[in-house]
Amino acid sequence: MVDTSNRFSNWLRDRLGLDELPFFRTPDYMYKANYWLGALVASAFVYAVVSGLILLLYYNPADPYDQTQYIINSVPYGSVVLFSHLYAAYAMILLAYVHMFRNYFVGAYKAPRELVWLAGVLLLVLTMGASFVGYSLVGDVLGVDAVGVGEGILGSFPGGSVLNALFFGNGTTQDTFTRLLAWHIILVALIGLLFGLHFFMAERYGIMPTRRVKPTAPAVYTKEEESKFNPWWPRNFVYMMSLMLMTWGLILIVPNVLANVNGLPLLLNPHPAPSPSSPQAASVPAYPPWFFLFFYKIADFLMPNGAPYPPFGALLVAVLIPMVYLLLLPFLDRGKELHPFGRKFWTWVGVMLITYLVEMSVWGYLAPGVPEPFTDQVKVLLPPAVIAAIGVYAMGRTWSRRKVSLESPVLPKGTGPSPVTAFGLVVLGMLAVGTVGLAINDPTVPGGAAAVALVLAFAAFARGFWRRSSGNTNQETVNRKARITLAETVMAVLFVVAVVLAFNMWTVPSTGPQSSLFGVDLGALLLMLGEALSLYHYANYAVKASI
Numbered sequence: 153m154v155d156t157s158n159r160f161s162n163w164l165r166d167r168l169g170l171d172e173l174p175f176f177r178t179p180d181y182m183y184k185a186n187y188w189l190g191a192l193v194a195s196a197f198v199y200a201v202v203s204g205l206i207l208l209l210y211y212n213p214a215d216p217y218d219q220t221q222y223i224i225n226s227v228p229y230g231s232v233v234l235f236s237h238l239y240a241a242y243a244m245i246l247l248a249y250v251h252m253f254r255n256y257f258v259g260a261y262k263a264p265r266e267l268v269w270l271a272g273v274l275l276l277v278l279t280m281g282a283s284f285v286g287y288s289l290v291g292d293v294l295g296v297d298a299v300g301v302g303e304g305i306l307g308s309f310p311g312g313s314v315l316n317a318l319f320f321g322n323g324t325t326q327d328t329f330t331r332l333l334a335w336h337i338i339l340v341a342l343i344g345l346l347f348g349l350h351f352f353m354a355e356r357y358g359i360m361p362t363r364r365v366k367p368t369a370p371a372v373y374t375k376e377e378e379s380k381f382n383p384w385w386p387r388n389f390v391y392m393m394s395l396m397l398m399t400w401g402l403i404l405i406v407p408n409v410l411a412n413v414n415g416l417p418l419l420l421n422p423h424p425a426p427s428p429s430s431p432q433a434a435s436v437p438a439y440p441p442w443f444f445l446f447f448y449k450i451a452d453f454l455m456p457n458g459a460p461y462p463p464f465g466a467l468l469v470a471v472l473i474p475m476v477y478l479l480l481l482p483f484l485d486r487g488k489e490l491h492p493f494g495r496k497f498w499t500w501v502g503v504m505l506i507t508y509l510v511e512m513s514v515w516g517y518l519a520p521g522v523p524e525p526f527t528d529q530v531k532v533l534l535p536p537a538v539i540a541a542i543g544v545y546a547m548g549r550t551w552s553r554r555k556v557s558l559e560s561p562v563l564p565k566g567t568g569p570s571p572v573t574a575f576g577l578v579v580l581g582m583l584a585v586g587t588v589g590l591a592i593n594d595p596t597v598p599g600g601a602a603a604v605a606l607v608l609a610f611a612a613f614a615r616g617f618w619r620r621s622s623g624n625t626n627q628e629t630v631n632r633k634a635r636i637t638l639a640e641t642v643m644a645v646l647f648v649v650a651v652v653l654a655f656n657m658w659t660v661p662s663t664g665p666q667s668s669l670f671g672v673d674l675g676a677l678l679l680m681l682g683e684a685l686s687l688y689h690y691a692n693y694a695v696k697a698s699i
């Protein structure tokens with residue numbers, strides 16, 4: 153009998169040649185977010201590009217601050233687009249760091265992925281650059297201060313005045329902001345091009361196998377092994393779309409909730425800071441965006457003789473040396489061992505990079521622009537380096553003793569958490585979002601307490617969910633058919649709630665402070681659709697594959 157339900161899918165498959173796409177096939181155990189962090193970064197990038205193009209329709213470099221206020225207050229859903237554009241950039245930077253450090257510790261920079269890694273490091277630098285310029289485009293006091301610091305740094309290079317003229321023009325608002333906008337788009341275009349190359353190269357070798365299967369470099373599946381795995385269409389596509397929709401959902405929900413919170417720290421507030429020409433501007437500390445705090449703190453360091461470093465010195469220590477280290481890493485660490493404790497020195501350096509990044513950022517936030525004498529630098533920098541060295545060495549010793557027994561070829565089945573848990577998580581998530589929304593609209597102590605309790609419960613639940621999704625579940629004892637039915641029921645419920653939400657969304661005013669609730673609604677809708685797709689993936693592939 154002809155299966156009519158698959159007619160459309162088969163037609164699409166045939167007309168678009170989906171079976172012949174040159175994408176790597178994926179084994180069952182890889183359907184966990186941990187293996188797809190790059191796809192999450194790419195999702196945030198796509199969101200930033202789409203929302204950025206919408207902003208481009210309204211932006212005016214001749215009057216950046218007032219026009220941004222106009223976008224927020226008068227363009228329909230303007231604040232939703234602007235705030236989520238900002239948070240898409242934040243998400244992209246944060247996820248790129250997570251993606252990078254994950255690849256650092258699993259050894260994905262080793263042969264044959266050296267060039268994928270190199271392109272990745274450049275992508276991170278470009279992403280930070282594009283975000284810094286975007287942040288300045290708003291024209292508020294923070295953005296204008298950031299431009300001033302940028303001018304100082306460029307001015308310290310040989311030929312600095314030429315560079316300054318190229319980046320910032322002749323100093324009139326119109327010329328400076330037209331150039332900043334052009335650089336913003338040029339940097340984004342470079343990210344797009346380099347990402348194409350990065351992705352193409354990553355696909356050539358496939359996502360890196362777990363070290364339980366391939367414990368040493370080069371970690372790639374043979375053509376024969378690969379031929380037994382799942383093709384890209386439709387399973388990878390469905391899984392990727394579910395991740396993408398959930399990322400977009402969060403990018404919309406977080407800033408639009410935060411936009412209504414009073415007393416938020418300046419650096420997380422999606423609203424612009426005061427105008428540089430306003431009286432309030434004088435009381436705003438000269439903060440860079442949060443992702444540059446570490447750099448500004450290092451610029452506060454004094455030399456042992458008490459004199460400040462030249463601006464180029466901070467650039468060298470905070471950016472150039474770590475960047476060159478990361479670029480050279482695949483050629484410095486030539487060993488084949490992929491386990492972090494099999495390459496202790498490099499693991500220690502990785503731990504220190506994260507520690508210093510966090511330490512410097514927090515320090516920069518707490519004491520912006522305060523000069524730091526050499527002795528204070530030693531007090532802050534030395535103890536963690538010693539503790540991390542002892543920790544990595546001690547843990548590495550136990551690892552070498554257990555090494556033989558750990559190398560088991562048996563792999564956990566990647567089936568993910570149960571749909572009941574997934575449903576519970578969605579319900580709790582919606583309750584938490586709803587209660588936070590209510591508490592914002594009508595701030596009372598019990599309302600606020602309920603919101604905090606629900607958000608904490610959600611966070612705790614989400615942690616458990618995450619653990620289960622990466623843990624080993626005992627398949628033999630589970631009634632898989634019942635799970636499929638349940639997953640399908642939950643999907644149907646999610647679709648109904650999503651439709652109700654979609655209707656409700658349009659009743660929210662399109663301008664004014666309330667319009668951010670539209671962003672929360674739309675984000676929740678995308679999150680639910682992403683969750684529904686994830687359940688579809690679970691019911692159709694993960695569970696069925698193991699029946």
Ligand code: HEM
Binds near residue numbers: 204207220284285291
């Ligand atoms: C073609 C793609 C893009 C275009 C056309 C675009 C355009 C814009 C425009 C016009 C603004 C100024 C908005 C205003 O102040 O009214 C802006 C702000 C910004 N952009 Fe983009 N953008 C794009 C992609 C990106 C990407 C990929 C990133 C991140 C890597 C990014 C990061 C930022 C940031 C952080 C801001 C500041 C937003 C704020 O402070 O509220 N943009 N962008």
Ligand code: HEM
Binds near residue numbers: 187194270276
């Ligand atoms: C900023 C934008 C970036 C984007 C959009 C991006 C995107 C991707 C994508 C889609 C993949 C395919 C596998 C996956 O989904 O994880 C990937 C793999 C990879 N990326 Fe990135 N990436 C970025 C930054 C970085 C950075 C900063 C590094 C490290 C310095 C890096 C290193 C790698 C490596 C080594 C792989 C291969 C990993 C494997 O085979 O499992 N990427 N990237």
